[in-house]
Amino acid sequence: MRPGGLDRRAFVAASLALAGCGPVARGQSPQALPPLKSVAPFPVGTAVQAAQLDDPAFAALVVRQVSQLTPEWELKMEYVAQPDGGYRFDAPDKIAAFASAHGQRLFGHTLVWYAQKPDVFVALEGPAFRQAFAAYIAAVVGRYRGRAVGWDVVNEAVAEDGAGWRTSLWSERLGDFEHMRLAFELAHQADPDATLFLNDYNLETNPLKRATFMALAERLLKSGAPLGGLGTQTHVAADIKPGAIKAALEDLASLGLKVRVSEMDVSLARAPELPSPSVDLLGQQGRAYAEAAYVFAKLPAARRADFTFWGLKDSQSWLRRENGADAPLLFDDDGAPKPAASAWEDAVRA
Numbered sequence: 001m002r003p004g005g006l007d008r009r010a011f012v013a014a015s016l017a018l019a020g021c022g023p024v025a026r027g028q029s030p031q032a033l034p035p036l037k038s039v040a041p042f043p044v045g046t047a048v049q050a051a052q053l054d055d056p057a058f059a060a061l062v063v064r065q066v067s068q069l070t071p072e073w074e075l076k077m078e079y080v081a082q083p084d085g086g087y088r089f090d091a092p093d094k095i096a097a098f099a100s101a102h103g104q105r106l107f108g109h110t111l112v113w114y115a116q117k118p119d120v121f122v123a124l125e126g127p128a129f130r131q132a133f134a135a136y137i138a139a140v141v142g143r144y145r146g147r148a149v150g151w152d153v154v155n156e157a158v159a160e161d162g163a164g165w166r167t168s169l170w171s172e173r174l175g176d177f178e179h180m181r182l183a184f185e186l187a188h189q190a191d192p193d194a195t196l197f198l199n200d201y202n203l204e205t206n207p208l209k210r211a212t213f214m215a216l217a218e219r220l221l222k223s224g225a226p227l228g229g230l231g232t233q234t235h236v237a238a239d240i241k242p243g244a245i246k247a248a249l250e251d252l253a254s255l256g257l258k259v260r261v262s263e264m265d266v267s268l269a270r271a272p273e274l275p276s277p278s279v280d281l282l283g284q285q286g287r288a289y290a291e292a293a294y295v296f297a298k299l300p301a302a303r304r305a306d307f308t309f310w311g312l313k314d315s316q317s318w319l320r321r322e323n324g325a326d327a328p329l330l331f332d333d334d335g336a337p338k339p340a341a342s343a344w345e346d347a348v349r350a
């Protein structure tokens with residue numbers, strides 16, 4: 001079996017693409033590459049920020065390439081929850097309007113995240129806290145009812161090392177498990193048709209974290225929580241061990257819920273140790289994207305929710321804040337497809 005568990009056809013296709021023999025060698029026009037969404041038998045998405053959509057060239061790239069949009073940060077509490085207890089929706093509304101104007105789906109990210117604890121919630125305790133928590137979820141999910149196809153209801157609940165769950169304002173005020181169960185129940189009440197996800201990262205590189213994540217999912221299901229799917233963020237480095245992405249996706253799919261690749265990017269800068277000094281970074285990046293594409297496309301259709309990239313153009317990647325030279329996405333700073341873009345497409349079709 002080829003590295004990453006790819007069969008020969010997929011491996012050859014991905015390698016050809018990376019050698020510039022695929023439809024797009026490095027730096028060719030976006031038109032030379034068939035749109036990502038046109039080759040995939042599943043929704044293809046990207047994270048966006050409202051202001052990015054004011055750039056006509058980028059808006060055209062988004063419309064051409066993907067069929068689903070996730071607000072990168074403007075549908076999180078840090079943007080929506082206001083100090084006076086009110087809510088701010090101008091930016092997510094703009095993204096939602098863009099999506100519906102272009103026949104694209106909207107995905108809600110995220111409702112409950114340890115990383116965000118607005119002061120307006122910190123100031124509350126007991127019944128008042130629970131009431132504000134419930135009101136927030138009802139207001140946010142309810143606003144996009146019938147437009148958002150799904151939500152990351154709970155994000156990054158598992159501890160960094162995988163041994164148990166994180167503590168947070170939410171767990172302290174409402175209970176370690178109860179805050180999560182309640183969030184799913186409230187989101188379902190606000191939009192019974194949305195698919196509700198548990199989302200986390202490093203599930204490819206930390207088997208203990210993946211096991212704890214899946215055990216949490218099973219406990220939510222046993223509690224009657226309306227959990228509909230599992231999201232693996234897939235923020236990986238180019239030196240990720242071949243086969244790690246495959247193992248994670250197949251393991252997650254074994255639970256019988258929908259699975260989504262929720263935030264994929266493949267960092268070059270975070271890849272200090274490649275398998276061998278001669279291996280080129282872009283080649284490794286393409287192989288990681290190809291492995292995810294190939295395995296996701298081979299999942300049963302009923303298990304595939306969507307495949308979402310955490311951005312399209314390198315210049316817009318959140319990873320650029322960590323390292324200005326990183327180039328983790330499928331399109332370069334000018335929006336031209338990189339070899340990884342055709343590697344991803346060839347692997348989806350393999």
Ligand code: XIL
Nearest residue numbers: 072073109110155201233235263318
């Ligand atoms: C990041 C965004 O990309 C940044 O713009 C923001 O400042 C911080 O959050 N996992 C997640 C995402 O679930 O919400 C994070 O997005 C990246 C890691």
